[in-house]
Amino acid sequence: MVSERRRREVIDALRRGTVPSVGLDLLAVGLDRFTPALDAELAVTTQGGSVFKAVRGEYGSGKTFFARWLAERAKQNGMAVAEVQISETETPLHKLETVYRRLCEGLTTAEFPSSALRSIVDAWMFTLEEDVLATGVSETDTEALDLAVDTLLEKRLAEVSRSAPTFAAALRGYRAAVVAGNLAVAEGVLAWLGGQPHVSASVKRVAGVRGDLDHFGALGFLQGLLTVLRDSGHPGLLLVLDEIETLQRVRSDIRDKALNALRQLVDEIDSGRFPGLYVLITGTPAFFDGHQGLQRLPPLASRLAADFTTEPRFDNPRAVQIRLPGFTRDGLLELGGRVRDLYGAGASERVAEVVDDGYVALLADGIAGSFGGKVGVAPRVFLKKLVGDVLDRVDQFADFDPRIHYQLTVGAGDLNEIERNAVSVDDIELELS
Known part of the structure; x- marks a missing residue:
């Protein structure tokens, strides 16, 4: 039985000519053959593994629908979801700090349909306090409680701190500002954690951090975010990089940098650096097969290669790259x-x-x-x-x-x-x- 609210949201979106944000399972025609393999991959992710998947299809074949349908399934597994539209001006792939910022801006969960970063961080802080209180620390002894929470925070982020020490520092600064009731500083620190530029120097000074997030620090911050998600009750993150075929229209040097950034992300996932991360990219066949796309970087092309010489009905849904044949x-x-x-x-x-x-x-x-x-x-x-x-x-x-x-x-x-x-x-x- 479909609830009236869910039914109305789907119908209203179709009336506007947009992809519904909920209820996509009601419209998922022809996707049943992918379901077992994708559900198995989501399960691997929630158990601490990581997955990289590529979806190819011509314009209008339903790639965006597929990504959002998978996002719904991810949320049903407790995962967080972020959809990032790759573009030359707004979100260039070769600048991973921008991709990370868009990720944080669009972070959602089943409970929080938009801008979930603050809710997730607050839930994580609450979990830390609850874990400390469970050890016998008195709630009335604020000094001992704060010290114990800071110690536990450092312990949980120990691995992250080796590659992104400022991530843990910013979380400490955020918690200190919240405890002190300094909401302006707390908001500023959270914005910095989300990769936002132009955070005031006074806010960063209070948090004990400096500068802005750069390309090399973005992957460390992503690692830290996954830790926070896991400890706040979300066992993984589905990151959708949509419209990646736009790389074919940028300058060749920018394209090469973007493809190299994608190769770096694939390598890091394969190395196990990001437990709980599922990355899905979408693109046209021209991007995956053409000389202006993936084939410009042979090591990346070989990693994402798949056999499409058979009839589509014999495609392997478990392959790293799958295709959407479009509607009949x-x-x-x-x-x-x-x-x-x-x-x-x-x-x-x-x-x-x-x-x-x-x-x-x-x-x-x-x-x-x-x-x-x-x-x-x-x-x-x-x-x-x-x-x-x-x-x-x-x-x-x-x-x-x-x-x-x-x-x-x-x-x-x-x-x-x-x-x-x-x-x-x-x-x-x-x-x-």
């Missing part, structure tokens, strides 16, 4: 039926009667036709039209019949950049009859 017509019809049924669970009985499987197929074929038969590019527009133009009207107007009163029109304004590139003309009007 049958998949699009199944998705449309699921959305219709989900909508109908909280709407009038007319929805199931008027928008039957025959009409869903009619609408799907019309949308696919506007993309020259490229079904894989059609799902977002199809669902937006289905919900906003058809189901909403059938639900609200007792005499509305989409076969009579609705003419499907797909204009340039309905499409995003990827979809516009798939359409050969600017405006196509299709009448469904």
